[in-house]
Amino acid sequence: MKQISGLAAILVMTTTAMMSTGCGARSGEGASTADFQWQIDRFDDINVLRYQVPDFDSLTPRQKRFIYYLSQAAVCGRDILYDQNCKYNLPVRRTLEAIYTTYDGDKTTADWQAFEKYLKKVWFANGVHHHYSGDKFTPEFGAGYFDSLIAATPRERLGDIQGSLLDTVKAVIFDPTLYPKRVDQTAGVDMVAASACNYYDGGITQREAEAFYTALTDTTDRQPISYGLNSQLIKDAEGRIVERVWSAEGMYGPAIRKIVEWLELAATVADTPEQEAYTRTLIDYYKTGDLRLFDRYSVAWVEDTKSTVDYVNGFIENYGDPLGYKASWESTVNFKNLEATKTTQIIGEHAQWFEDHSPIDPQYRKPKVKGVSAKVITVAMLGGDCYPATPIGINLPNADWIRRDHGSKSVTIANITAAYDAAAAGNGFAEEFVLRPEDRELRTRWGTIGNNLHTDLHECLGHASGQLAEGVRGDELKNYGSTLEEARADLFALYYMNDPKLVELGIIPTLDVAKTEYNNYMMNGLMTQLTRIEPGKTIEEAHMRNRALIAGWVYEHGAADRAVEFVRENGKTYVVVNDYDRLRSLFGELLREIQRIKSEGDFEAGRELVERYGVQVDPTLHAEVLERYAALDIAPYSGFVNPRYVPTFDADGNITDVSIEYPTDYVDQMLTYSSDYSFLPNRN
């Protein structure tokens, strides 16, 4: 895997540095990307982008209707996530919005701009805590200014946010000691008490919550439900510990009933009878809260590989619960990217050819290799915990027994990656760090394709290739194992990237793609990935170590014939590749050695490689890179506004077609969602 965290992780883009994962090439070549405005807002550490939905028009009218209904269902659960993240997020958001939409005073003051920025951050994070770090935001305006805004806001716009609730809202915004962290997993603290998230309430302790679920768990059950996944756990007035289940008639009922309404319409236009059937199972689960139904739905969903349109809608990921039982609500709507999925299929079909021609010792080649296949999707709508910050790949379902018995769906989201790359194209990074104009041109033309192809080869072939010598278990490399494994998969990808076979198979049009990827890989491994390391620190993360190892080893071994070199110009350091074929043979040599290390379990040789090339940082170069990067002022986090789907109706009120629009106003989308898709009360 590349950049995967946790068992069934969502892969999240956390920086603007190029980073992709999963298996699947994306063309990235939408119809009209050239003059499309990708970035539409910037505040604090956030970029707000748009994504395109290429090929939406190639879908049938029925599929477009399906997407339209699912996209409505995807927005209806937004309030649920706010309440899950912290029990006062909804009244906080509504208070801020009431002020924002009625204020007619001076909007040029620093106070107002700080207020607006704070609201934009709350929208982006679905609450008062940073979406990534989980730390509570500190407003850059004072409580006195807030009081003056409240005084100027019509009472009726605040609804029931009056008196003590209004006092609490103010305290949540301004008191740094109140709900300081959304999730606190510090060892030794009561994580339930210390975390601001709303999955537990009524003074229940961590020990009580854990005891509650331990008692429920039947360790002999081979197909256990995901205990606690869809409920809040509270201690009631009588001191009893009870679950408040999230269902149409339970907690969050008003929002869930809306989701169900749209899913019922969606079921009537599903792609296949099987898809209609499991959509109805999902509806029954939402109506009852019965987790056995959710598992039945998940099994049918994971086995559906035929449908073009697909979706996720439910309580899915448990990162927001310090104890890992409860899942935040999320939704995505998507359809298969047939063109890009074709690439992964071709690679998979020729897996044996790649294995047979690999530069490793023949005894360590796999006699029978099976390429891993996965699909590439185009996302059409993001909701809940996937909005506005979104994953670039998804691997579901999460239930261990379903993964064991039925497998999982691994998807990469092509149009989101394409949007990240397109938005990054104008951020000045290439101009700052790429010396030769012709390399910058290559990067613009082939950068995304090269990066995606690297990912495909890494995931579909790299990890799956090779075999161990007899008697070797596979865990001999210990703490160096994951770095060396990532290096092995990367090298497999890099070696084949520059193989004419790829052009012959029609996977890439030209080996310029390989040149671009070699340029980017060497520059990143030798230099620019240091932007993610703090001054004075060494490299720790396995993927980063792997890249430093490969780039450093290849640089050193190609030094005699200057295959790659550092060039100093105008006081700045650049990495320049001079000989791509030499580079390819060096990648092959290192692949052979790392495969040998893995196959023989040669811990000492593995340790030596990683420690010598993968860990240490040149402090002078590091300082230079950090300074140049900081000057670019690139926001570390990005998220997206959604497209808007507009149905057209016939005389009888039936939907005949759906068109797509790309809004350009982040604030407008947030206010629209808050007014049209907000179904929960302030206290749930």
Ligand code: ZN
């Ligand atoms: Zn990997």
